[in-house]
Structures are given as structure tokens and as C-alpha cells.
Amino acid sequence: MGCKRKAKRILQTAERLFASGRFHEVTLDQICQEAGVGKGTIYRYFDDxxxxxxxxxxxxxxxxxxxxxxxxxxxxxxxxxxxxxxxxxxxxxxxxxxxxxxxxxxxxxxxxxxxxxxxxxxxxxxxxxxxxxxxxxxxxxxxxxxxxxxxxxxxxxxxxxxxxxxxxxxxxxxxxxxxxxxxxxxxxxxxxxxxxxxx
Amino acid sequence: MGCKRKAKRILQTAERLFASGRFHEVTLDQICQEAGVGKGTIYRYFDDxxxxxxxxxxxxxxxxxxxxxxxxxxxxxxxxxxxxxxxxxxxxxxxxxxxxxxxxxxxxxxxxxxxxxxxxxxxxxxxxxxxxxxxxxxxxxxxxxxxxxxxxxxxxxxxxxxxxxxxxxxxxxxxxxxxxxxxxxxxxxxxxxxxxxxx
DNA sequence: CAATGAATACTGACTGGTCAGTTCTATCCC
DNA sequence: GGGATAGAACTGACCAGTCAGTATTCATTG
Structure with a gap:
């Protein structure tokens, strides 16, 4: 359950990055780096x-x-x-x-x-x-x-x-x-x- | 310089496939297969x-x-x-x-x-x-x-x-x-x- | 017209890099 | 303490792009 603060940060960062390039041009490493979360955390909140x-x-x-x-x-x-x-x-x-x-x-x-x-x-x-x-x-x-x-x-x-x-x-x-x-x-x-x- | 027939076929096939999925979802292997040309041929006519x-x-x-x-x-x-x-x-x-x-x-x-x-x-x-x-x-x-x-x-x-x-x-x-x-x-x-x- | 050879078009197995997704340990902070 | 998290290290799939070799075309010559 935990706070969804992280999820929100991930969503915000992803919104920005996905908008700035095509799907295949945006990497999850980029997203988690810029969002300041661990890569594994993404998978805690999202399937893929x-x-x-x-x-x-x-x-x-x-x-x-x-x-x-x-x-x-x-x-x-x-x-x-x-x-x-x-x-x-x-x-x-x-x-x-x-x-x-x-x-x-x-x-x-x-x-x-x-x-x-x-x-x-x-x-x-x-x-x-x-x-x-x-x-x-x-x-x-x-x-x-x-x-x-x-x-x-x-x-x-x-x-x-x-x-x-x-x-x-x-x-x-x-x-x-x-x-x-x-x-x-x-x-x-x-x-x-x-x-x-x-x- | 030969006919550009192959180039045309590649373009037509690519048009269809690119429209049917996102850029990263369409592979060159798919394109060259459906176009009935070798993969290398694509690179004869297109940079990448x-x-x-x-x-x-x-x-x-x-x-x-x-x-x-x-x-x-x-x-x-x-x-x-x-x-x-x-x-x-x-x-x-x-x-x-x-x-x-x-x-x-x-x-x-x-x-x-x-x-x-x-x-x-x-x-x-x-x-x-x-x-x-x-x-x-x-x-x-x-x-x-x-x-x-x-x-x-x-x-x-x-x-x-x-x-x-x-x-x-x-x-x-x-x-x-x-x-x-x-x-x-x-x-x-x-x-x-x-x-x-x-x- | 056939034979020759050079140039050009083409093929597809292979390679190297990339990256999604996993796992694991150390760390944080509630 | 204990659940959540960081993030490094790893793996395996996938695929763009390459290239060595094959086929085709076409000009040339006897």
C-alpha cells in the first residue's frame, strides 16, 4: 500500500519523457534516473x-x-x-x-x-x-x-x-x-x- | 541503374506495416519478408x-x-x-x-x-x-x-x-x-x- | 549468337549493441 | 523491526545494420 508518492513521481517523469520522444526512444533507466527512484520501484507500481x-x-x-x-x-x-x-x-x-x-x-x-x-x-x-x-x-x-x-x-x-x-x-x-x-x-x-x- | 521496382515494393510494404504498428513494433525483417526482398536490399535504397x-x-x-x-x-x-x-x-x-x-x-x-x-x-x-x-x-x-x-x-x-x-x-x-x-x-x-x- | 567478364543488384546468416525486466543486498525511514 | 526502496549487476531476447557471397544484367568480342 505505502504512499503513492513514488508512483506519482514516476508518472510525472514518464509523462515528460514519453512526450519528448517516441516510445522506443525512452528507456526505463532514463525514467527511473530522472525520477530519482530505483528501477525496481517502477515494477512495484507498474506491470511493464x-x-x-x-x-x-x-x-x-x-x-x-x-x-x-x-x-x-x-x-x-x-x-x-x-x-x-x-x-x-x-x-x-x-x-x-x-x-x-x-x-x-x-x-x-x-x-x-x-x-x-x-x-x-x-x-x-x-x-x-x-x-x-x-x-x-x-x-x-x-x-x-x-x-x-x-x-x-x-x-x-x-x-x-x-x-x-x-x-x-x-x-x-x-x-x-x-x-x-x-x-x-x-x-x-x-x-x-x-x-x-x-x- | 536498374528499375526501382524493389524500392517501390519496399515502400508499399513499409507503408502498410508502419501504419499497423508503432515504429519499434515493426521490424525490418518483417518488412523485407513481406516485401519479398532481402534485408540488404532495403539498405541499397534507404539509409536506415x-x-x-x-x-x-x-x-x-x-x-x-x-x-x-x-x-x-x-x-x-x-x-x-x-x-x-x-x-x-x-x-x-x-x-x-x-x-x-x-x-x-x-x-x-x-x-x-x-x-x-x-x-x-x-x-x-x-x-x-x-x-x-x-x-x-x-x-x-x-x-x-x-x-x-x-x-x-x-x-x-x-x-x-x-x-x-x-x-x-x-x-x-x-x-x-x-x-x-x-x-x-x-x-x-x-x-x-x-x-x-x-x- | 554464344561466350566472356565486369558491374551491378541482391540475399540472408551473422554480429554487436541495446534494453526490458529480474534479482539481490545494502539502506532508509516509519 | 520490518516493509519499502535504491540501484548495481545480470540475463536473455531482440533487432538494426553488415558483409561475404550469389545471382542477374548487360556490354563486349570473336
């Missing part, structure tokens, strides 16, 4: 390298999901909700850029244990997107939005845009602004328009 | 495993860029251009799903030769996005669009959305439709609106 890798991702994603759900609880207005949620995501990944890289370095299938791991990843990622989808749905139900796409699909689009923005934040306009701007851009495509159609 | 990996990506990306540039030559209307370009991207990656995975499995920096490689990747990726950006710019200059974001930024957003869509095509509405729908959704956020503002 692969497990450690996934724990890094999953614990990080859990934090994000938790934070997103708060937004859903606290906000009623769809537009505001979408903007707040977007800002939340961006803030989170900005703070933990290492995790961002890691999270979106899409790794691959696999029907074994690794498959289960990606299953878990998928669940959490979905949970995050669901927050966006819920706000969109809210907007549609209250007839503020009209959409040719499902809320889930739109949620994914938002996710994709935020990801692109994060990857190139230097090209995005001032500071905390851009996530809101991006969401508004998309949102205004959801608003019903009386006059001319797009195409 | 890393080089092979990048060649797969770069040659693929080159094809896509070429295809995108055609769209720019052939289309004048911004809206139509964006839609066509989006469809082109999606078609391409649909045909070569392996490449899609590979392309967007963002690998990591590195100041050595690997850095140069990512430089090249970046150039080509930029070239692809530039096609979108050019159409957006065209729309802005002709005063059809008004945007709070730069054409480059918007191009990235489009890229992000298409990527999300491709990753989950099953959730997207009917067949070849969705790229156009997605672009129109964003485009309608670019059209000037007389009445109420979004926020």
Missing part, C-alpha cells in the same frame, strides 16, 4: 513499460474529463458552454503540453492487453467529447441551432479544430481568445439563417 | 530504418500535395474550391488509410537528421494547407468572407476538422458528402451576417 505508458495517458485524460464535466454542470447556455469547454481543453493542454503530444500521438490497435488499454482511452476521450456534444444537443433542442450533422459529429469537429489550434498556437490570435473565436466561428454556422443558403 | 520511414511519409505527402494543387488551378470560386479541396484530401486518405494514420502519428522533434526530415514534412504539409488558405484569402479579398482569423489559421482548422472526420468516418453522414458539409458549416461562419451577432 507499456503499462506505465498507458497509465500516464489515462490518468492525464481522467483529469481533463473531470474538469470538462464541471463545465457541463456549471453552464446552461449552449454557446457559453461550448466556449468555456473549449477554453478548458486548451488551458489544460497548454499547461501540460507533454500530455497533449502524448495523447494525440495516436497509437495503434491491438487485440491483446494493449487493445483493452486503447479501449479505456477511447472511453475517456468520448466522455470529453460528450460534453461538447451535450451543449450542441442542448442548442438544437432549444431550436437555437440547426445542424445537418449530429451533435457527436460536431463535437468531433470542434475537437479537431482545437487540436489544430493547439499545435500551432503561435499562428492563432491573442492568448486565451482563440478557442472562443474558433467555437464562435463554428457556432455561427449552426445558427439558422433566413436569407441565402451557402451553396 | 528511420530514412525508410520518412520516405514513406514524404512520397505519400508529395502525391497529395500534387493532387491539391490541381484543384487550385482548376477552380475559381472560393466555396467550390474549399469543398473540392476537402473532398480531395478525404478521398486520398480514404484510399490510403495506412498513410493517413502514419501521417498524423505525430512523431517528435530532434535537431539532427531527423529534424531535417520533419522540416521536409512540414513544408509539404504547409503546401497542402496553403491550398485551403488561398481559397479563403480569395474569398476575403472578393469580400465574400469576413474573418477574425487569418486564412492560414482557418486552413488549419479545416485540416483539423477533416482529420477528425476521417478518424471516425462511420459517424459522419453519407459517403462523399460529409467533407462538403463540414466545409459549408465553417464557410457559413465566414459569411458576413447583417443581423444579431453570435455572442
Amino acid at each position: 513499460k507499456e503499462d506505465l505508458y498507458f497509465q500516464v495517458i489515462l490518468t492525464g485524460l481522467d483529469e481533463l474529463v473531470e474538469s470538462m464535466r464541471q463545465v457541463r454542470e456549471q453552464v446552461d447556455d449552449p454557446g457559453e458552454g461550448l466556449r468555456k469547454a473549449a477554453c478548458r481543453v486548451v488551458e489544460f493542454y497548454r499547461k501540460r503540453h507533454a500530455l497533449f503530444r502524448l495523447m494525440h500521438t495516436e497509437q495503434i490497435r491491438g487485440s491483446d492487453r494493449k487493445g483493452q488499454m486503447w479501449q479505456k482511452w477511447h472511453t475517456r476521450h468520448q466522455a470529453m467529447l460528450d460534453v461538447f456534444a451535450d451543449f450542441v444537443r442542448m442548442g438544437i433542442e432549444s431550436e437555437r441551432y440547426t445542424a445537418r450533422l449530429s451533435p457527436e459529429a460536431i463535437a468531433r469537429l470542434i475537437g479537431g479544430m482545437l487540436r489544430s489550434g493547439l499545435r500551432n498556437e503561435d499562428e492563432m490570435p491573442g492568448g486565451d481568445e482563440w478557442p472562443a473565436v474558433v467555437v464562435e466561428l463554428l457556432e455561427s454556422g449552426l445558427l439558422p439563417r433566413e436569407n441565402g443558403e451557402t451553396s | 530504418k528511420e530514412d525508410l520511414y520518412f520516405q514513406v511519409i514524404l512520397t505519400g505527402l508529395d502525391e497529395l500535395v500534387e493532387s491539391m494543387r490541381q484543384v487550385r488551378e482548376q477552380v475559381d470560386d472560393p466555396g467550390e474550391g474549399l469543398r473540392k479541396a476537402a473532398c480531395r484530401v478525404v478521398e486520398f486518405y480514404r484510399k490510403r488509410h495506412a498513410l493517413f494514420r502514419l501521417m498524423h502519428t505525430e512523431q517528435i522533434r530532434g535537431s539532427d537528421r531527423k529534424g531535417q526530415m520533419w522540416q521536409k514534412w512540414h513544408t509539404r504539409h504547409q503546401a497542402m494547407l496553403d491550398v485551403f488558405a488561398d481559397f479563403v484569402r480569395m474569398g476575403i479579398e472578393s469580400e465574400r468572407y469576413t474573418a477574425r482569423l487569418s486564412p492560414e489559421a482557418i486552413a488549419r482548422l479545416i485540416g483539423g476538422m477533416l482529420r477528425s472526420g476521417l478518424r471516425n468516418e462511420d459517424e459522419m453522414p453519407g459517403g462523399d458528402e460529409w467533407p462538403a458539409v463540414v466545409v459549408e458549416l465553417l464557410e457559413s461562419g465566414l459569411l458576413p451576417r447583417e443581423n444579431g451577432e453570435t455572442s
Whole structure:
């Protein structure tokens, strides 16, 4: 049982290192050295390298999901909700850029244990997107939005845009602004328009 | 100098295998076996495993860029251009799903030769996005669009959305439709609106 | 056209290094 | 004291990359 302080240090170090290089470029010796723990200690808390890798991702994603759900609880207005949620995501990944890289370095299938791991990843990622989808749905139900796409699909689009923005934040306009701007851009495509159609 | 038939086979096999697993999970023995060439032959055409990996990506990306540039030559209307370009991207990656995975499995920096490689990747990726950006710019200059974001930024957003869509095509509405729908959704956020503002 | 030989393309067994994972003893600190 | 930990030393698997030898191609010559 013991304190999980060591486990936490290992996770933090691993997060940083795994984000700075590919899986095979990061050695456990490196991790335990930089974390200031013995190599054996890693194996006290994690099954193997692969497990450690996934724990890094999953614990990080859990934090994000938790934070997103708060937004859903606290906000009623769809537009505001979408903007707040977007800002939340961006803030989170900005703070933990290492995790961002890691999270979106899409790794691959696999029907074994690794498959289960990606299953878990998928669940959490979905949970995050669901927050966006819920706000969109809210907007549609209250007839503020009209959409040719499902809320889930739109949620994914938002996710994709935020990801692109994060990857190139230097090209995005001032500071905390851009996530809101991006969401508004998309949102205004959801608003019903009386006059001319797009195409 | 002989035909590069073998080189091509190696590239094709490598594309498939690299897309199906992470870099360290794919062995050269596997590649040369499935490609039906001797291991040494790989080294006749490629410097090393890393080089092979990048060649797969770069040659693929080159094809896509070429295809995108055609769209720019052939289309004048911004809206139509964006839609066509989006469809082109999606078609391409649909045909070569392996490449899609590979392309967007963002690998990591590195100041050595690997850095140069990512430089090249970046150039080509930029070239692809530039096609979108050019159409957006065209729309802005002709005063059809008004945007709070730069054409480059918007191009990235489009890229992000298409990527999300491709990753989950099953959730997207009917067949070849969705790229156009997605672009129109964003485009309608670019059209000037007389009445109420979004926020 | 066949024979010759040189150049080039190719093969796959082998090697050396790397590293995940284990074990064990000395040490820490609760 | 006793459980947790450090970390050195070890092992065994694995695999990128090599290279000596074989096959193929092609130009040259009688």
C-alpha cells in the first residue's frame, strides 16, 4: 500500500519523457534516473513499460474529463458552454503540453492487453467529447441551432479544430481568445439563417 | 541503374506495416519478408530504418500535395474550391488509410537528421494547407468572407476538422458528402451576417 | 549468337549493441 | 523491526545494420 508518492513521481517523469520522444526512444533507466527512484520501484507500481505508458495517458485524460464535466454542470447556455469547454481543453493542454503530444500521438490497435488499454482511452476521450456534444444537443433542442450533422459529429469537429489550434498556437490570435473565436466561428454556422443558403 | 521496382515494393510494404504498428513494433525483417526482398536490399535504397520511414511519409505527402494543387488551378470560386479541396484530401486518405494514420502519428522533434526530415514534412504539409488558405484569402479579398482569423489559421482548422472526420468516418453522414458539409458549416461562419451577432 | 567478364543488384546468416525486466543486498525511514 | 526502496549487476531476447557471397544484367568480342 505505502504512499503513492513514488508512483506519482514516476508518472510525472514518464509523462515528460514519453512526450519528448517516441516510445522506443525512452528507456526505463532514463525514467527511473530522472525520477530519482530505483528501477525496481517502477515494477512495484507498474506491470511493464507499456503499462506505465498507458497509465500516464489515462490518468492525464481522467483529469481533463473531470474538469470538462464541471463545465457541463456549471453552464446552461449552449454557446457559453461550448466556449468555456473549449477554453478548458486548451488551458489544460497548454499547461501540460507533454500530455497533449502524448495523447494525440495516436497509437495503434491491438487485440491483446494493449487493445483493452486503447479501449479505456477511447472511453475517456468520448466522455470529453460528450460534453461538447451535450451543449450542441442542448442548442438544437432549444431550436437555437440547426445542424445537418449530429451533435457527436460536431463535437468531433470542434475537437479537431482545437487540436489544430493547439499545435500551432503561435499562428492563432491573442492568448486565451482563440478557442472562443474558433467555437464562435463554428457556432455561427449552426445558427439558422433566413436569407441565402451557402451553396 | 536498374528499375526501382524493389524500392517501390519496399515502400508499399513499409507503408502498410508502419501504419499497423508503432515504429519499434515493426521490424525490418518483417518488412523485407513481406516485401519479398532481402534485408540488404532495403539498405541499397534507404539509409536506415528511420530514412525508410520518412520516405514513406514524404512520397505519400508529395502525391497529395500534387493532387491539391490541381484543384487550385482548376477552380475559381472560393466555396467550390474549399469543398473540392476537402473532398480531395478525404478521398486520398480514404484510399490510403495506412498513410493517413502514419501521417498524423505525430512523431517528435530532434535537431539532427531527423529534424531535417520533419522540416521536409512540414513544408509539404504547409503546401497542402496553403491550398485551403488561398481559397479563403480569395474569398476575403472578393469580400465574400469576413474573418477574425487569418486564412492560414482557418486552413488549419479545416485540416483539423477533416482529420477528425476521417478518424471516425462511420459517424459522419453519407459517403462523399460529409467533407462538403463540414466545409459549408465553417464557410457559413465566414459569411458576413447583417443581423444579431453570435455572442 | 554464344561466350566472356565486369558491374551491378541482391540475399540472408551473422554480429554487436541495446534494453526490458529480474534479482539481490545494502539502506532508509516509519 | 520490518516493509519499502535504491540501484548495481545480470540475463536473455531482440533487432538494426553488415558483409561475404550469389545471382542477374548487360556490354563486349570473336
